[in-house]
């Protein structure tokens with residue numbers, strides 16, 4: 001290779017070639033005496049380097065340094081070092097086994113238990129060590145006594161052997177009729193002894209030579225088989241397994257990673273434990289696409305110190321920071337580590353059952369939305385039963401998609417009514433036309449006003465239900481059976497405001513009385529409605545789901561966020577925002593949406609609340625939600641519409657429309673009619689005639705009217721399937737109710 005000078009540089013660069021296999025050397029442009037040399041492989045083509053250098057002109061020390069460096073870093077040298085490292089590991093394993101056989105194990109366990117301050121375990125190990133020592137001593141004494149007994153009996157053995165051989169000789173002499181045969185067994189024995197001595201003499205030399213070789217081979221094999229367990233850093237660096245993409249998590253890897261975390265107390269404690277550092281660790285369990293373990297910390301090391309070093313700990317285990325999750329389990333002084341398999345979190349999760357399965361069923365009361373997967377790879381499902389929901393995140397991380405996926409699932413329960421305001425208004429919620437009873441889409445002031453009116457209407461509906469509930473005498477809120485009863489008036493009502501920060505920020509919009517729509521003062525209409533829904537909506541099945549962006553105290557006031565039950569957060573920039581999204585306690589215990597990756601962990605929500613299953617000892621559960629794209633959401637919505645029938649969706653109104661009262665309208669409708677009994681099934685038509693723009697009157701049934709009237713103690717009768725009402729009974733009841741209302745004011 002000839003390295004050409006870079007364009008515009010006048011210096012000439014000519015590689016040096018010395019005889020034989022010499023490296024091709026360059027300087028960095030200064031004189032050879034003052035600079036480090038670098039060889040051809042380091043030089044990019046076209047890179048300007050220094051002057052031509054004559055090998056022989058270089059100082060001897062430089063030449064020696066180059067040759068040594070080349071030799072040391074050559075492949076052959078690395079291979080030799082690796083082979084030698086097997087011997088080192090083998091020797092340390094053999095040494096440990098030897099020490100273990102003499103009570104070393106107990107000592108290790110004792111120092112490990114001592115380091116983590118587990119005095120009970122120290123005592124237990126000390127007892128076992130003493131017991132083992134006593135056993136060993138007893139065995140040694142017994143062996144010595146046995147030898148002594150054998151030595152004492154030597155004359156006896158000799159006499160016995162001589163007698164046996166003499167007897168054998170006599171028998172041979174008799175059989176052969178030859179007296180000389182008496183000595184034959186003794187002569188044969190002498191031959192055997194002589195042969196054995198010969199063999200020893202012959203084999204001694206080769207044995208002396210081969211024994212160390214066999215020993216070394218044994219060490220080499222042992223070392224090779226135990227490389228992963230070695231905690232010698234240079235051995236790990238040479239070990240090809242260390243370069244393995246999968247980088248398995250072994251106790252030794254975790255202990256070494258903790259030791260090298262840069263916390264002196266932890267390092268000292270682990271070094272004091274020696275090989276038993278792994279005693280700090282619980283068994284390593286497979287947990288989804290990773291492993292999980294608890295680490296009981298030595299005294300003097302706090303869980304917070306470990307949490308702060310998350311990145312270093314992850315990197316020490318050959319992982320990215322986001323592949324390590326540190327939480328604080330219930331057990332004191334312990335951190336729980338979940339370590340993903342390398343690259344596993346970048347694999348996409350499967351599609352939502354809402355997209356693939358047409359057989360998904362939803363039930364507001366007992367069902368669980370198939371939202372995604374936990375990091376462990378388990379299905380993550382969510383109950384939204386009587387839950388106010390809050391999903392936050394930085395822009396464009398998947399907030400709308402994840403909130404909408406929950407709503408699309410719940411829409412499969414036909415008893416649930418949706419009222420939705422999308423204050424971004426680019427069509428993300430358009431597919432709910434025909435599903436929601438009210439849909440506002442847009443970012444303008446009029447949309448914010450409409451969203452506020454929608455929330456206020458929900459408050460009115462909530463109050464109506466609370467009153468009706470009081471009258472019914474029920475003590476613990478709406479029961480499933482109550483809400484399911486036809487025309488009960490307690491069906492689940494879910495109010496969704498996406499991009500709700502816009503509503504909180506709209507303090508510039510004021511009504512005629514000067515009350516702001518937004519802001520966080522007690523006069524703020526949106527904020528007031530949210531607080532009321534949060535306070536009392538749950539028990540009467542009126543719930544509020546909000547999606548908000550980049551929370552601050554201004555765009556998501558504290559009371560508004562604390563009122564939500566199910567709280568989920570996508571990536572957020574800071575820990576303080578994470579606390580706003582999820583609450584202080586979970587974040588203090590390790591919930592960390594701020595440690596997700598901006599723009600990469602799309603749709604990943606760190607979730608808290610009673611609607612999700614949070615593993616014991618964890619503050620939150622991180623869910624990778626199934627992505628349901630706009631197109632897929634539209635297809636799923638079509639299936640919903642087929643199932644529950646089309647609903648006329650009204651547009652939210654910026655002007656506040658006075659809420660209609662069924663009783664007042666009935667009063668108008670029945671006014672001036674004869675006092676003959678009225679069939680309730682005729683009333684919907686009359687009501688529609690009376691208020692043609694009021695959608696609910698187009699759907700109400702006689703049975704629903706009967707249920708409402710009964711709820712107010714107004715007498716209705718039923719013969720067969722026909723509900724009837726005496727106008728006089730109605731007037732009396734209505735008069736009573738309105739008088740009561742007045743008296744309450």
Ligand SMILES: Nc1ncnc2c1ncn2[C@@H]1O[C@H](COP(=O)(O)OP(=O)(O)OP(=O)(O)O)[C@@H](O)[C@H]1O
Pocket residue numbers: 393394395396397398399400401402424549602603604624625626627628
């Ligand atoms: N679960 C998911 N998995 C993978 N990608 C997702 C997921 N959810 C959303 N995305 C991607 O993120 C993009 C933004 O999603 P979405 O509009 O829901 O974000 P957002 O947080 O509501 O944004 P904004 O705050 O700007 O309204 C989507 O277009 C999609 O490409």
